[in-house]
Amino acid sequence: MVTIDIKAESGQREMLRRMLTIRAFDTRAGELFADGELPGFVHLYIGEEAVGVGAISALEPDDYITSTHRGHGHCIAKGLDTYQMMAELYGKRDGYCNGKGGSMHIADVDAGMLGANGIVGAGPPLATGAALTASYKDEDRVALAFFGDGAVAQGQVHEGINLAATWDLPAIFVVENNHFGEATPVENQHNVEHLSATAEAYNIPGFTVDGMDVTAVYEAVEEARARAAAGDGPTFIEADTYRYKGHFEGDHEPYRTKDDIDDARERDAIDRFKTRLVDAGVITDAEFDDLEAEVEAEIDEATERAQDAEYPDPSEAYEDMFGAHVPEIEEFAARVRTDGGERQ
């Protein structure tokens, strides 16, 4: 059973809600970062919501995903809790990594979310491994890797795809082509017009879909999932999308114009899906406003709670270093306490 049934009206509303949640979460994350509230780096998914929500909704709840440095959207689409996400952005103990990972490493393996990833291109081989596990254990699960257009230049992306293709694993590779890797346009990074051409080299099906149309993404992934589950191997999907915000907060974006961004906004995934649902009578304008307000309130609450939450204790730095007991670790942890303890 799919995570969210796009044919049901309730499913459509839920997909809209998840896209709105992503936008609200990342809008807030961007503001907090600009205010110096959030340390580290945050990469915002604003503009690309339809890819994460479309793809993950079409998976089954037990399926696996791997994410990227721009991972908040994938987390929310996978059903992760916005409070625990926000707490992780703040580096608080209640966060998904207990404050040890931050924005770029949010993971919830139990939820099938193998992690955002600070290393561009590292996800696809991990998805291949998750797919191999599912196949070995004879479980009905597939693994889907999200990665960027920039990542397609990384060797390990190709290694991961080749392994999955050669071994007919239940994997799906979704490239989020937002047209830039940092400041470099996709044309300057690749010699193909469509990144989906990559599929040809591995003799697997490859498609380019409108990544700002949540239905198009959903349908492509639904089909890819059926193929993977039937033992017919991986599919490569290129989702054509756009990043509205700078690569990082404070990015002056000399590599594009405001018009470029406005053009993309014309195709805005949330606007288009909303219009479709309003026209079809699935939701009224007033209900949409309520939904937005609800989502906003959820993010307010997540933020406030995260602000009030506790930081991990310095000695926790040594927790979870190894699975087995290592005596030196205690000695080290004691050292952190004595060296750093009084500075709190």
Add this chain to the structure above:
Amino acid sequence: MSTQEQQQSTQNLTLVQAVRDGLHGEMERDDDVIVMGEDVGKNGGVFRATEGLWDDFGDDRVIDTPLAESGIAGTAVGMAAYGLKPVAEMQFSGFMYPAFDQIVSHAARLRNRSRGRYTASMVVRAPYGGGIRAPEHHSESKEAFYVHEPGLKVVIPSTPYDTKGLLAASIRDPDPVIFLEPKLIYRAFREEVPDDTYTVELGKAAVRREGTDISVFTWGAMTRPTLEAAEDLEEEGIDVEVVDLRTLSPMDTETIVESFKKTGRAAVVHEAPKTGGLAGEIIATIQEEALMYQEAPVERITGFDVPFPLYALEDYYLPEKARVADGIREAVEF
């Protein structure tokens, strides 16, 4: 412009500006010097270390590469083998691992393997180190990885003046150099830097502060807290010598040993984790060369043996003035 005029004029630069100035100078001096990396061209680099180079030298000499560290490093090896002088930027040292194979298996070994017929005279530059409130790859210090590989030189500057001179020396060096830039102090302070090009010899440490009670060996961003701790300890009557190693491979063992023979006590400060860190190597050198001068165990004031932690723990992880001072006292009071 006469040489004399050039030599006299200076600019007040930050460390990252000195990187940029050093690259500019070497590119002007030698047409074979090629800068390459992710967003180093049109965009001027994520830390602005290559700002304006693309405008001045064009895209043949300042190459925006796809996102492919292994490809960048391997391409640089091929370029170097046939006479170009690539200076490859890795956006953060934590993103160098895909390039590790090309650096270790090829750049480092080409000369030895070919009995000197082929070499890889190239530089891989990367910002390294913590203190910017970002975890893991964005903050780690893995200089020991590269020092452990015979055939690589490893350089870490700590001042703008040295940055320009060491970078020039690295580019002109006949062998591959890993040039790690302490990003925490990229913009922390300024220094007068000559406009003209000049080199600071590789393999030579700098005594930043002379003292008689204890020798403290450090490098990169740890040099400043070490000097500050030394100032504080002076008030307590402890006279600290601070040695900034600058080049970690080859290491200036002569200066290390000479300093230690004078003081008989030592501490090493580095932000990399303790185990397998270079403090161990420095201590071994002291043991081998100056055992009879030793009056106390050598203190290791280092990062902890954990992945570089996130925000809340960062302040505990990085040695700072108070921790450095504590370590020095320990060795002095032994």
